[in-house]
Amino acid sequence: MKRRFLSIRYNAILHLATMFLAIIIIVFFAMRIFAFRGAEKLDKDQAILQVQRIIDGIIFTTEHMKLTASDWSQWDETFEYVEGTNPTYIEENLYLEAFESIDIDAVMIYNLSNVLIHHVLFDFDAETLSLIPSSMLENIETL
DSSP: OOOOOOOHHHHHHHHHHHHHHHHHHHHHHHHHHHHHHHHHHHHHHHHHHHHHHHHHHHHHHHHHHHHHHHHHHHOHHHHHHHHTOOTTHHHHHSSHHHHHHHTOOEEEEEOTTSOEEEEEEEETTTTEEEOOOHHHHHHHHTO
16 A cells, blocks of 8 residues: 655645645634724714714703793793783794704794793794694694
């Protein structure tokens, strides 16, 4: 029985190729494990950061609205309009440029008995003023 031996050159190439292939496979799986875990954590952290930015924006907008409502409610002109003694209040204060400057798109004015006496909606796209639709008023008033 004759044994056939591989040449040293062929044997060395086979061992080196096997070793490089094994190293590549190990590096590939190590990168998948560590890199993807890091990427998932980074994505999760970014999502949490974006949600926090949205929450901060909502809080800022709410505080801005509260301050504006508080400022407007304390004006003598607003009080006089609610009492019925300032009929020019709407024309003098609720115009397009005022809505743009304070970044508010709707105003509802109630009297001391919680009765809605005036409401207006500003459409930023069309730059027009209109009455707030009754369906929207119903939804707002149920809050």
